Amino acid sequence: MSAGTIKDFRDGCRDAIPICLGYVAVSFAFGIESSKIGMSVFExxxxxxxxxxxxxxxxxxxxxxxxxxxxxxxxxxxxxxxxYSLMSTALSQKLDTHLGTLHRMGISYGVTDEIFGVSILKQGTLYPMYSYGLIVTSVFGWVLGTGLGATAGAIMPARIISCLGLAIYGMFVAIIIPDTRTSKAVMYVVISAMTLSTLFTYAPLVKEISSGFRIIIVTVVVAALAAIIAPVKEESHE
Known part of the structure; x- marks a missing residue:
């Protein structure tokens, strides 16, 4: 199978421009947060x-x-x-079965929610060159925003940095609120996650668990309960 043409690469770069712009804003917040814990711009x-x-x-x-x-x-x-494992499995169905391992590894590097969404909606076979165009443009925005945020965090006063750090919370609120309005299942998942997170933060004994393991426990418990109580219904085909 052909890896695609220069035109496929250009099409990928073009389709990734909205992703790139969005990534700059989000990764800027990451850069700010990374500077707050002492990471250098390079790191x-x-x-x-x-x-x-x-x-x-x-x-x-x-x-x-x-x-x-x-x-x-x-x-x-x-x-x-x-x-991302599930997304990669879905994307593999759009690739030629004879596509080499190196191309598959190259595509897998850039499997993100946004790149997956654009790739899966593309009509016909997914060519590696198109995916590389998506990846190069999107990752450029992600890295650029990070660098700008980390640089800003290194030179700006601490008070301003703390204010800019609130951007990450606004981002997550903007992600979850629209879905909670249209889906009760999502609303219950969000409320459950918030409740468990609060419990692990303030309750005796469990508050001693590190933040990383808190996230792991809350994610697994809430996801399991959601799968049991509100499973995704399969569409019936006549």
């Missing part, structure tokens, strides 16, 4: 370049700040990023 940029996962990177900051264990960090990333 923050390399973290974004090598990971490309917003939730995974943000959740890792606290573990890094308190010198948590590698085991905790690894388990945290596996739980938070497990969805």
């Amino acid at each position: 923050a940029v390399m973290t974004s370049l090598l990971n490309v996962t917003s939730a995974g990177q943000f959740s890792a900051l606290d573990v890094i700040a308190r010198n948590g264990s590698y085991i905790e960090l690894i388990m945290l990333q596996i739980v938070i990023n497990l969805r």
